[in-house]
Amino acid sequence: MDERQLRVLRELGELGSITAVAEALHVTPSAISQQLRLLQRSIPVPLTERAGRRVVLTDAGRALAVAAIEVESALARARHTVTDFVEQPDGEVSVAAFHSAASAFFPLLLRGLAGAGHPRPALSDEDVAQDRFPALTRDHDLVLAHRLDHAPPWPRTVIALTLLREPLDVALPADHPLASEPRLSPQDVADQPWITVHDGFPLMATIEAIASAANRRLDIVHRINEFAVVAEVVAAGGGLALMPRWTTRPHPDVVLRPLSGVQALRHVDVLHRPERTARKAVRTVLAELHRAAGTIRARDTGAPRPDTGSPGGP
Incomplete structure (x- = not known):
């Protein structure tokens, strides 16, 4: 019946x-x-x-x-x-992010949603390989994920919106001979020791592109995923590394230099299942993530902070 x-x-x-x-x-x-x-x-x-x-x-x-x-x-x-x-405007919304995005976005998200009447973010760090991000949308309302600019798109089972298209720079000690150069080429850096992420993570494709452009294999001496640790190892003279320009904290003994000759950009995307944004609270958090992305970009460009959310917000 x-x-x-x-x-x-x-x-x-x-x-x-x-x-x-x-x-x-x-x-x-x-x-x-x-x-x-x-x-x-x-x-x-x-x-x-x-x-x-x-x-x-x-x-x-x-x-x-x-x-x-x-x-x-x-x-x-x-x-x-x-x-x-x-x-319900103030329900709980679960948000997962990889480490550098969590460090950049989570504080802004918490401050932007502070006070009564706002959603309650439940935050989680998830450092996974690129192909595992879509599966996280099963357990989280919103998932901050990374992929390289030229990488295959996310599967059609999830909705993906780009928050940032973030340059990847070469990180080197402040007293390194190359630190005085305004821009570096693959040939400039190919003979240096390198610190990279583990296999399966998007930045490895750019490392491979540097090696291809320089026509030589890079000397990879350390594999570290956490950029805060990478910065410390770079500062100690452990090698060069690729680091995102906006979502990592500056280190007093490390400088970032733009890389020419290869496509060095990554997307910071927010993924979700289509039904999740039926909730007003989730749409509110999504709009706040877009505002936070504007704030993060403005730190580099000096542009004013946007005061409106992205289209499709609450």
């Missing part, structure tokens, strides 16, 4: 004829008869009987019609509960 069949039974008990029920529900009498037949298949006793030319409810039918009122009431309450949940 389903809700439509129970409603037909209830209306038949109240209105007294199939024709009257059909007029009330704006369908044909044959459609009403079909719903009654479908309902009868799941019930072991007769629900209707003939009274002259009319079809009326039996005692069992009347009992089930009364129960149908309770079912409709419960379903109405459930629908109102869902509506209230969807429109």
Whole structure:
């Protein structure tokens, strides 16, 4: 049995004829008869009987019609509960991010959503290989993910919006001979020891592009994913590294220099399943992430902080 069949039974008990029920529900009498037949298949006793030319409810039918009122009431309450949940402005919203994005975005997100009436972010760090980010949308409302500018797009099972297209610079000690150069080429840096991320993470593709452009294999001496640790190792003379320009904290003993000759950009994208943004709270957090991205870009460009969210925000 389903809700439509129970409603037909209830209306038949109240209105007294199939024709009257059909007029009330704006369908044909044959459609009403079909719903009654479908309902009868799941019930072991007769629900209707003939009274002259009319079809009326039996005692069992009347009992089930009364129960149908309770079912409709419960379903109405459930629908109102869902509506209230969807429109709730201050519900919890789970946000996951890889480490450097978490360091840059999470403080801005918490400050932007502070106070009563705002969503409550539940934050989580997730340092995974690129192909594992979409799966995180199963457990989190919003997922900050990274991919290189020329990498394949995210699967169509998730919605992806770009927050930043962030340059990747060469990090080197402040006293390194190359630190005085305004821009570096693959040939400039190919003979240096290198600190890179682990295999499977997007930055490795740019490392490989540097090696290809310089026509030599790079000497990879350390593999470290956390950029704060990378900066310390670079400062200590452990090698050069690729580091994102905006989402890593400056280190007093490390300088960043732009890289020419290869495509050195990464996307910082926010991923979510389509149904997640049905919630007002999630849309509010998504808009705040776009505002935070504007703030992060402005640190480099000197542009004013935007005061409006992205299109599609709440």
